[in-house]
Amino acid sequence: MADRYGQDVLSGDWRRPAKGRAVPLAAESGLVVEDVETGWVGAVVRVEKAGGAHVVHLEDRHGRLRAFRLGPGFHVDGRPVTLVPPRPAGADRLAAHRGAASRTASGSRAVRGARARVARGSRLYVEGRHDAELVEKVWGDDLRVEGVVVEMLDGVDDLAAVIREVQPDAEHRMGVLVDHLVPGSKESRVVDEARRVRPYAEHVLVVGHPYVDVWQSVKPQRLGMDAWPVVPRGTEWKHGICDHLGWPHETQADVARAWKRILGSVDSWTDLEPELLGRVEELIDFVTAPR
Structure with a gap:
């Protein structure tokens, strides 16, 4: 049915200007704006604080400078804006740092306030102290959440004997990281023998990186x-x-x-070579996988 009185002129946003409402916009260097009151058009050169107020300096196409008080009263591409101070130079770096702080050194999402889990029966074994310290620095937070302990082997020359001594099973898996595991090396022969130890083979995962020493993985x-x-x-x-x-x-x-x-x-996983990263992640997955 037709409204005999017509549309309510006060309905909706009747105060809205024809060109829209002004939106906040950072006065970044190089931004071209127009001062509505004077018609001055220029690019932002700098913003400074003077007399308790922020002032923006605009340079026109002839190289002339003029200062205006920061705030409303400007147009950008014909749209009204309210100029606000630009973000401090270090703000983006700070934001990035805070974002990084929500991640562990390995790149995993950090679990805030979580207590270290009671240690699993499964273990991650590495050749020596340097390997253990590097794994701890990059994956330490993850390992504590998962309850995985890192143990040192003092070399892998007798890895098969270590496996027989540990007697791994479904609840006590062994993940072993070996240095310089390349075809034809002494380490490859040791690992081939260790992988054939029965009846424990299915509960042991031995992987390695190609570097002579873990130093090279940096x-x-x-x-x-x-x-x-x-x-x-x-x-x-x-x-x-x-x-x-x-x-x-x-x-x-x-x-x-x-x-x-x-x-x-080394601050995080980004400082390490992928040949090491992939192997450590593989071992962690192996020793933490459900039965």
Whole structure:
């Protein structure tokens, strides 16, 4: 039925300007705006605080500068805007940092306030202290949530005997990370034997990375190198690396300090090579999978 009185002129947003309401817009450098009152058109050069108020400086196409008080009264592409101060230079970095803080060093979503889980029977085994320290630094938060303990083997020369001693089963799985696991190496022969140990084979997963030592799994750029150097035969590998980097290596304490410097260059998974990342993730999945 027709409304004999016509449409209510006060219904809806009757105060809305023809060009729309002004929206807030950061006065970023280079933004071209028009001052509605004077018609001045110019690009934002800078924003500063003067006399308790923010002032925006606009440069027109002739290179002339003029200052205006920040706030309403501007147009951008014909639309009304309210100019507001730009974000501080470090705001984006801070936001990125806060976002990163919600992730663990391994890239997993952080679980805030979670207590460490009671340790599982399953274990993750690595060759030595340096491997264990690197895994702890990058995956430590994840392992505590999952209740996975990392144990050191002090080498894998007798890995088959370790498996027989542990006697892994469905509730006590073994995930083993091996250095320099490449075809034809001593490590490959040791692992082949370990994988055939019965009746435990189905409860053991042995994987490895191709690097001579876990040091090499750290991206060389983190230490100012394009690539890890090739150490001549007959030279102890870690000594050769320290010599290349100009670090002392006469004593075991020197080598330990060198490792601390390398470990200190690692903040997260992004500092490690994918050949190590994939293998550690595979082992964690194996020892935490349901029966």
